[in-house]
Amino acid sequence: MANKHFAIAVDTTRCMGCHTCGVACKQENNVPDGVWWLRSLTDGGDHMDSPRGAYPQNEMRYLTLQCQHCENPACVKVCPVGATYQDPETGVVRQDYEKCIGCRMCMSACPYTGVRSFNWEEPKSSIGHDLGDRDVPAHQKHVVEKCTFCYHRLARGEEPACVDACPAVARFFGDVNDPSSEISQVLGSRASVQLLTEMGTKPSVYYLV
Secondary structure, eight states, rough: SOOOOOEEEETTTTTOOOHHHHHHHHHHOOOOTTTTSEEEEEEEEESOOOOOOOOSSOBOEEEEEEOOOOOOHHHHHHHHTTTTHHHHHTEEEEETTTOOOOOOOOHHSSSSSEEEEEEESOOOOOOSSSOSTTSSSOOOOOOOOEESSSSHHHHTTTHHHHHOOOOTTTTTEEETTTTTTTTHHHHHHHHHTTGGGGGGGGOOOOEOO
C-alpha cells in the first residue's frame, strides 16, 4: 500500500462545464496539439453542451474525465516493460516515456475510454512553441500519454493545475489516507460515485453528487 493515496473529488453540482480544468491541464503540461488529458463531457447529451432529456424536463450536467489513477490499475498489469507504473509513495499511476515501446497495451486494458492518447507523430504545439512547466518531461513520438495528477507540482507540494484553476471550486485534491485532509473531509460528508467500479480498478477520482 502506498504511503499516501492521492485522489481528486469533483463536485458535479458545482461543475459548469467551462473547460478551465482541461485548458489549465493542457497549458501546464504542454499537452500536444489535438490532445486533451482532461475533458469536460456532457452527461446524457448527444453533443457537447447538450442537455439530458426533453423539454421541459431536460437538465444539464457535466462529467470531467481523466485518468482515474486506480488503486488496482489494469494498465500497470499489462505493460510488458514497466513503462506504466504506480508510484509507491503517492499511488499516482505514471508513465515513463523513455521505457514506453508504443505497444498501447495499457490503452487496450484501461476501461476508461479516451483517458490515454498515443503520439503517432512528433508532438506539436498549435502556437508554434512549447508551454508549460519546465519540470514537465518532454513529449515524444510513439509513446502513450495521460494525466499525471501534475506529478511535477506534487513534488513541490502543490496541487494539480486543474484543481488550482477551477473557478467554481468544484475540484478537491489530497491524500485520502489522511483523515484530516480536505478531500477526506469532503468525501466523509458528501455522497459520491466512482466510474466503472464493477471493473475492480478502484478509481481514485470521485464524483460528488
